[in-house]
Amino acid sequence: MPSLLKFAAPRGLKVSRAEGQYVWDSSGRRYLDFHTGHGAGFLGHRNKYVITRLRSQMETVNCLSPIFDSDILEEALKSLGRILPSHLGHVFFMNSGSEAVELALKIARKRSGRKVYASFTGGFHGRTMAALSVTHNQRYRQGFEPFPGNTLFLPFNSVEALKSIDETVAAVIVEPVQGEGGVHIASREFMRALEERCREVGAYLIVDEVQAGFGRTGLVWSHLEHGVRPDILVAGKSIGGGFPVSFAAFSDEIASRVEEGEHGSTHGGNPLALAAVVGGVEALERESVPETAARIGEVLASQLREVAAEAGGVVREVRGKGLMIGVELKLRVAPIITRLQESGLLALRSGLIVLRILPPYLITEGDVEFFISVLRTVLHQSIEGGVR
Numbered sequence: 001m002p003s004l005l006k007f008a009a010p011r012g013l014k015v016s017r018a019e020g021q022y023v024w025d026s027s028g029r030r031y032l033d034f035h036t037g038h039g040a041g042f043l044g045h046r047n048k049y050v051i052t053r054l055r056s057q058m059e060t061v062n063c064l065s066p067i068f069d070s071d072i073l074e075e076a077l078k079s080l081g082r083i084l085p086s087h088l089g090h091v092f093f094m095n096s097g098s099e100a101v102e103l104a105l106k107i108a109r110k111r112s113g114r115k116v117y118a119s120f121t122g123g124f125h126g127r128t129m130a131a132l133s134v135t136h137n138q139r140y141r142q143g144f145e146p147f148p149g150n151t152l153f154l155p156f157n158s159v160e161a162l163k164s165i166d167e168t169v170a171a172v173i174v175e176p177v178q179g180e181g182g183v184h185i186a187s188r189e190f191m192r193a194l195e196e197r198c199r200e201v202g203a204y205l206i207v208d209e210v211q212a213g214f215g216r217t218g219l220v221w222s223h224l225e226h227g228v229r230p231d232i233l234v235a236g237k238s239i240g241g242g243f244p245v246s247f248a249a250f251s252d253e254i255a256s257r258v259e260e261g262e263h264g265s266t267h268g269g270n271p272l273a274l275a276a277v278v279g280g281v282e283a284l285e286r287e288s289v290p291e292t293a294a295r296i297g298e299v300l301a302s303q304l305r306e307v308a309a310e311a312g313g314v315v316r317e318v319r320g321k322g323l324m325i326g327v328e329l330k331l332r333v334a335p336i337i338t339r340l341q342e343s344g345l346l347a348l349r350s351g352l353i354v355l356r357i358l359p360p361y362l363i364t365e366g367d368v369e370f371f372i373s374v375l376r377t378v379l380h381q382s383i384e385g386g387v388r
């Protein structure tokens with residue numbers, strides 16, 4: 001039996017069942033899941049709309065390229081048509097966030113005839129070579145140079161720094177709420193100035209909503225609150241309720257110049273993935289997912305701020321939007337995550353000191369209470385035990 005390559009430290013937990021906001025280990029112990037498969041399970045484990053669509057699709061066509069028409073392709077396009085900004089009327093389906101970023105960067109380069117990308121400090125866009133080239137964290141980049149494009153990294157949220165984006169830049173890629181980079185929120189002023197600068201110099205604006213999108217921050221797409229119009233929108237993670245699927249959506253201007261053979265994907269647009277998207281959008285609409293995330297996210301954030309105020313100065317800041325929340329600590333977060341897990345709670349981190357929580361939209365106030373009481377205890381134990 002081959003072993004699994006360990007690019008990340010194993011969590012030492014064997015999960016045998018998952019439902020809604022919970023998973024169970026092989027001994028039957030229940031865990032509240034605020035990790036949700038790196039945020040992909042935002043609609044809850046085994047979401048009923050997604051499961052129903054997947055089941056019925058399994059009975060018809062399971063493998064078909066989207067160069068062939070099908071009912072499920074029509075339905076998926078119709079579903080996205082209801083939730084995408086109206087100026088982004090063209091989509092291509094893929095399997096992961098990185099692949100969708102990759103396509104966005106590829107197309108921007110060819111259309112613009114330029115080779116430089118701009119991205120931001122703390123930005124994370126994936127692990128494939130072009131996606132990595134616009135990802136800031138040196139720990140992920142080290143040893144993989146040279147990258148396919150030169151990237152100008154500018155300080156996130158600095159309007160002043162946007163002046164460095166010039167006529168050599170093919171595209172600027174930005175997360176409206178940075179996930180991996182520590183849950184930092186782009187300001188409205190920054191997002192609007194960025195759009196304006198892109199227009200001035202003729203650079204494409206790529207908005208990466210792989211983590212923040214699909215309702216998690218309280219809006220279907222988190223950039224909408226700033227009123228900006230991306231040329232390309234990239235989505236993945238939760239759009240298929242945990243099923244691996246992603247897409248890039250393009251403006252007419254870009255789509256009108258697409259040439260045959262420029263891109264392709266064997267599994268991209270697989271009928272099961274499309275069924276998952278149809279079920280995902282159904283859940284989003286019928287369960288008022290963005291509004292629910294905004295409401296319960298506010299409850300969670302305000303209780304976290306209370307914990308922060310009490311926690312003996314070990315919490316530096318609580319920040320986030322909806323159900324994308326980061327708790328920046330003054331101590332290393334890895335032991336905290338281990339202790340939370342020992343107490344029945346799954347969470348993740350952003351870097352070395354930020355506890356990142358990506359709960360599913362359907363958590364209850366009871367779940368919030370449980371999370372807060374466990375975190376309070378773990379932080380107190382950490383202070384007493386001198387974990388710093």
Ligand SMILES: Cc1ncc(COP(=O)(O)O)c(C=O)c1O
Nearest residue numbers: 096097098124125126179210211
């Ligand atoms: C904002 C953002 N973009 C892109 C990616 C890459 O997505 P994937 O891991 O599905 O390739 C991620 C993954 O965490 C992400 O958070």
